[in-house]
Amino acid sequence: MFESLAEKVKSHQVNPQSPMISVFQLEIAEFGDLLAWMKGQDTFPQYYLNFRDSVRKIAAIGKVRSFSDEISAQHFVASQDLTLVGGMTFAKQGHFWLPRLMIEQNAQGVRISVYMDNQADGAQEKREALNALKTLQHFTALEPLKQQVKLVSQKANQAQWCSWVERALIAIQQNKLTKVVLANESQFESAQPINAKDFLAESEKQNTGCYHFLYAENADCTFVGSTPERLFKRQGPQVKTEALAGTALMSDDEQQNQQQAAWLLQDRKNDEENLFVVKDICDNLQNVVTQVNVGKVELKQLRRVQHLRRQIEATLKPEFSDAACLQAIHPTAAVSGLPQQKAIAFLQNSENFDRTWYAGTLGVMSKQQGEFCVTIRCAFIEQNKIRIFAGAGIVEGSVPLLEWQEIERKASGLLTLLSSGE
Numbered sequence: 001m002f003e004s005l006a007e008k009v010k011s012h013q014v015n016p017q018s019p020m021i022s023v024f025q026l027e028i029a030e031f032g033d034l035l036a037w038m039k040g041q042d043t044f045p046q047y048y049l050n051f052r053d054s055v056r057k058i059a060a061i062g063k064v065r066s067f068s069d070e071i072s073a074q075h076f077v078a079s080q081d082l083t084l085v086g087g088m089t090f091a092k093q094g095h096f097w098l099p100r101l102m103i104e105q106n107a108q109g110v111r112i113s114v115y116m117d118n119q120a121d122g123a124q125e126k127r128e129a130l131n132a133l134k135t136l137q138h139f140t141a142l143e144p145l146k147q148q149v150k151l152v153s154q155k156a157n158q159a160q161w162c163s164w165v166e167r168a169l170i171a172i173q174q175n176k177l178t179k180v181v182l183a184n185e186s187q188f189e190s191a192q193p194i195n196a197k198d199f200l201a202e203s204e205k206q207n208t209g210c211y212h213f214l215y216a217e218n219a220d221c222t223f224v225g226s227t228p229e230r231l232f233k234r235q236g237p238q239v240k241t242e243a244l245a246g247t248a249l250m251s252d253d254e255q256q257n258q259q260q261a262a263w264l265l266q267d268r269k270n271d272e273e274n275l276f277v278v279k280d281i282c283d284n285l286q287n288v289v290t291q292v293n294v295g296k297v298e299l300k301q302l303r304r305v306q307h308l309r310r311q312i313e314a315t316l317k318p319e320f321s322d323a324a325c326l327q328a329i330h331p332t333a334a335v336s337g338l339p340q341q342k343a344i345a346f347l348q349n350s351e352n353f354d355r356t357w358y359a360g361t362l363g364v365m366s367k368q369q370g371e372f373c374v375t376i377r378c379a380f381i382e383q384n385k386i387r388i389f390a391g392a393g394i395v396e397g398s399v400p401l402l403e404w405q406e407i408e409r410k411a412s413g414l415l416t417l418l419s420s421g422e
């Protein structure tokens, strides 16, 4: 089935008229499970995104070109009309790249794309492209998660974390901050290695209504997660973003969920927590859009928590695209705070760990469209260790112990995938 692609790669000749990058594509009706395919790969980086509101999924391996900032990434996308994957860390460190091989799956079918850099060594490019095509046959069956994990360390225990919240509340009282999103990192260990693809497949099954993402720079460490939060989705000049903040419990008890939902919808502290995010996003978009519309408050219900959400729609001025959206809204007040710079400085002085990809963003950009999620409800998996991150927005009226329960509850969305085994 993939021979036609291999033949095209083999007979490819670079000439003065060649574009900067050559793309060889094949459209097929079905491919197989993308995570099972990824599990069989040993080429890096590896990237996977299962989109929240559609059946679209993207899996990619290898790297042909890379960009360390959103402007050069967007310039490449616009001039070459190609799709880049990647994103930015919490601290806005950009990592965008053109993969060697990309598999895109949507309702219509599957498209496989192989990329060759015509400005690089021709023989080497051919070898790598052919190797990438060979991987299309390699699937490794996904296995159920059997690992039992135990907590080995937390960056802050309950008392320490609550003292961070107390400090935040003082800063809020003194009007130095309006909101700050404090997080924690918890490390668990298992007797056996944890396979990140098995882990994400289980999360896809249980944590529905989310973006499911995976990013591994190399074989040692994989960043995975299932986030309910969209940073933005752009279709031409039309941008959809959202304020997701304000949290209540969710469980197997339908009646309790309804009570919690009713409480959340009328709770002032949670509504303010959400409205601060609305204000932050709208203010930050102001210079790049011609209009913004904020939707009514609604619930986003997940397996372990439910949130308040307000969807936001905007129209970009013609000169702006994904880079402007990333620059304007990431990191939003849902994951950093308000005012942003002061909140980030407060986090740097309080949190005793580097967030790196936690509360960053991962997605795709192309000429016509772009879509990025906010990388929360996430973990780094290294061999038999898993480090899970979770945070909560601290505002006036926050109660330290309740905020602690909120972050433990958020972390449990991933943790229970492991400890729920018999």
Ligand SMILES: C=C(O[C@@H]1C=C(C(=O)O)C=C[C@H]1O)C(=O)O
Pocket (backbone or CB within 6 Å): 181, 183, 229, 244, 245, 246, 247, 273, 307, 334, 335, 376, 377, 389, 390, 391, 392, 393, 394, 410
């Ligand atoms: C920061 C996180 O979540 C954010 C904080 C929320 C809150 O405090 O109510 C809700 C959703 C997210 O915007 C996280 O999950 O780590």
Ligand SMILES: [Mg+2]
Pocket (backbone or CB within 6 Å): 245, 246, 247, 273, 392, 393, 406
């Ligand atoms: Mg909250």
